[in-house]
Amino acid sequence: xxxxxxxxxxxxxxxxxxxxxxxxxxxxxxxxxxxxxxxxxxxxxxxxxxxxxxxxxxxxxxxxxxxxxxxxxxxxxxxxxxxxxxxxxxxxxxxxxxxxxxxxxxxxxxxxxxxxxxxxxxxxxxxxxxxxxxxxxxxxxxxxxxxxxxxxxxxxxxxxxxxxxxxxxxxxxxxxxxxxxxxxxxxxxxx
Amino acid sequence: xxxxxxxxxxxxxxxxxxxxxxxxxxxxxxxxxxxxxxxxxxxxxxxxxxxxxxxxxxxxxxxxxxxxxxxxxxxxxxxxxxxxxxxxxxxxxxxxxxxxxxxxxxxxxxxxxxxxxxxxxxxxxxxxxxxxxxxxxxxxxxxxxxxxxxxxxxxxxxxxxxxxxxxxxxxxxxxxxxxxxxxxxxxxxxxxxxxxxxxxxxxxxxxxxxxxxx
Numbered sequence: 060x061x062x063x064x065x066x067x068x069x070x071x072x073x074x075x076x077x078x079x080x081x082x083x084x085x086x087x088x089x090x091x092x093x094x095x096x097x098x099x100x101x102x103x104x105x106x107x108x109x110x111x112x113x114x115x116x117x118x119x120x121x122x123x124x125x126x127x128x129x130x131x132x133x134x135x136x137x138x139x140x141x142x143x144x145x146x147x148x149x150x151x152x153x154x155x156x157x158x159x160x161x162x163x164x165x166x167x168x169x170x171x172x173x174x175x176x177x178x179x180x181x182x183x184x185x186x187x188x189x190x191x192x193x194x195x196x197x198x199x200x201x202x203x204x205x206x207x208x209x210x211x212x213x214x215x216x217x218x219x220x221x222x223x224x225x226x227x228x229x230x231x232x233x234x235x236x237x238x239x240x241x242x243x244x245x246x247x248x249x250x
Numbered sequence: 251x252x253x254x255x256x257x258x259x260x261x262x263x264x265x266x267x268x269x270x271x272x273x274x275x276x277x278x279x280x281x282x283x284x285x286x287x288x289x290x291x292x293x294x295x296x297x298x299x300x301x302x303x304x305x306x307x308x309x310x311x312x313x314x315x316x317x318x319x320x321x322x323x324x325x326x327x328x329x330x331x332x333x334x335x336x337x338x339x340x341x342x343x344x345x346x347x348x349x350x351x352x353x354x355x356x357x358x359x360x361x362x363x364x365x366x367x368x369x370x371x372x373x374x375x376x377x378x379x380x381x382x383x384x385x386x387x388x389x390x391x392x393x394x395x396x397x398x399x400x401x402x403x404x405x406x407x408x409x410x411x412x413x414x415x416x417x418x419x420x421x422x423x424x425x426x427x428x429x430x431x432x433x434x435x436x437x438x439x440x441x442x443x444x445x446x447x448x449x450x451x452x453x454x455x456x457x458x459x460x461x462x463x464x
Contacts, residue, residue, distance in 0.1 A: 109294065109329045111262045112321065118448040121460040138463040151376040153326045156336055160329030170459060171444040173361075173437045180361045180433060186461055204379070208372045215325040215369055 065090045066140035066190065068133065069101040070147030070158025076232040077197040083146045085238060086195060089245055090142075098136055102161045105129035109160050116167035122185055123167055130164035138168050142248065143190040143222070145213075149198040149229070152208025165220060176218060184221045192222035193248045195241065196229045224248055251415040252285035253314035258306075260320025260331035264292045269395035270319040273356055276402060277317060280409025289313065293320075297333040306334060307341045315352040315386065315412060318374060322359035326370045335377045342381040353378045354386040354408075354418055362429045362436040364390035387411075387418030389426050394440070398430045 067087055071079025080101065087097035107130040115125035124131045137143050145162070147154045154162060172183040194213040198205060210227050217225035228244035230237045257278060261268035271290075278288045289309050296302035310316055320331045327335070342351075355374040357367035367390035378385045389408055391401055404426040408418045429436070448458045 109262060110323065112323075112328075114447075118444065118453060118458065119451045121448075121453060121458050122462040135463045150332065151335060151339075151373045151380060153332065153373045156329050156333035159323075159326065159332050163323045163329050165324065168463070172441045175433070175437070179366075180363060180437060185459065186464060205376055208369065208376055211369045211372065212325055215366075219325060 062094065062096050063141040064096045064098055064139070065142040065144055066133075066136045067097060067099045067144040067146060068137075068158055068161055069099060069103075070145060070155040070161075071101075071197075072103055072148075072155065072157055077148055078232065079146055079148060079197055082195065082197060082230060082237070082241075083144075086144055086146060086193075086241055086245070089238070089241055093245075093249075095142075098140065100133055100136065100161075102133070103157045105133070107133065107160045107164065110163040110166070114171065117171035121167075124164055126164075130161060133161050134165050134167055137165060137190060138186065140190045143192050143220075145192070145194045147194070147196060149196040149202065149205050149209050152205040153212050154194075162216070168220065181219055186221075189221040189223065191248050192217050192220065192225040193244055194225075194227045195244065196227065198229055198231065200231050251413070252287075253415075254287045254289065254312060255281050255315040255317060255412070256289045256291065256309050256313035258291050258293055258310075258316060258318045258320075258331075258334065260293050260318065260328055260334075262294050262328065262330070264294065265290055268321075269358060270321060270356075272395070273358060273391065273401075273405065274317065274319045276405030277356070277409040277412065280406055281315075281413045284410075284413035286315075286413060293334040294328075294330045297330050297337065303334075303337050307338060310338055310351060311341075313351060315354065316383070317354045317356065317412070319356045319358075320370070322357055322361075322367050322370055325366075326373055327357075335374075335381075339377060339381045342383070350382060350384040352386040353383045354412055355388040356391065356408075357388065358391040358395065360392075360394040362392050362431065362433055362440075364392040364427050364429070366390075366392065385417070387420075387423065389418055389423055391426055393430050393436070396430070400425065400430055
């Protein structure tokens with residue numbers, strides 16, 4: 060039986076708190092405990108240029124970003140994983156800019172063509188299979204509006220990136236039960 | 251009413267070649283005609299350097315109204331646009347402003363349904379709340395930058411509302427919220443357009459569906 064792989068994108072900026080690095084390691088440990096391989100990508104430590112909106116990945120070098128840097132490598136790792144995990148400070152309800160630069164570079168994984176999905180126009184999948192998506196948002200207690208936006212972002216991402224299943228969870232920097240929260244979210248997305 | 255408006259352009263194609271800039275001019279014209287002073291910042295350039303970031307913050311602090319215009323990238327704002335908001339929020343919390351800056355947003359996407367932009371607008375609103383800025387409403391446009399009479403008219407109305415010191419009302423936003431052509435036609439035309447553009451670059455329809463990471 061092939062070992063399943065989780066590709067974990069750490070969207071932290073290295074600041075402690077909120078210790079996104081430590082949280083990413085915890086998610087990796089929980090996956091390893093299930094027999095998975097954890098591929099951790101700390102986005103801030105890799106050179107990921109922003110998407111320049113050229114669409115070359117769709118019409119000139121199909122499926123591959125024209126920018127030859129770590130953003131291209133991260134897209135490949137995500138495409139070949141069974142579970143993509145985004146670990147990020149909740150930033151105005153979305154991902155950190157560090158993580159978003161890498162997420163923006165995932166569009167080579169889909170086709171430019173349009174089709175209707177659940178009555179709405181979306182891009183057509185390029186591949187037969189896509190990873191499931193788990194997003195772990197680090198935020199202060201409360202912040203319910205931002206959490207609501209975050210859940211919607213993850214749901215929309217799962218549609219547009221064709222993830223067969225998704226989940227979002229939130230951890231506060233001082234959470235004592237964060238392992239339980241993360242375990243439940245992993246169970247939800249893999250179950 | 252007149253004042254100082256700052257247009258933040260979030261497209262990587264910048265101030266000259268982007269749909270964001272073009273939409274911005276539609277709004278700016280109305281503000282200028284009411285005596286407003288207009289400033290423009292290319293966010294991708296600004297966040298790339300410390301000087302650019304400082305300049306962005308200085309201009310935002312001097313503005314009565316900031317208008318953020320960006321394309322939809324994977325359901326929210328492009329990474330560098332988010333970075334700009336992070337920087338502005340950090341400075342807003344460390345340098346208490348003597349008056350609340352107004353924020354209006356215009357998010358546009360390549361899908362025919364403007365509703366795809368809803369989450370990005372919610373994110374802009376959340377930024378305004380966290381930064382202590384005053385929310386002045388938003389427009390959502392679809393259709394991949396295709397010019398339309400409706401978009402022009404909505405930009406004029408929104409520009410007039412902002413120039414008067416008001417907000418982009420729900421009524422104005424609603425006018426922009428419907429697809430400007432039948433969805434089936436957009437899908438048909440859009441798919442043909444992608445095949446045509448790829449062909450010009452020597453890519454066949456079969457090659458376009460390549461799976462390099464399978």
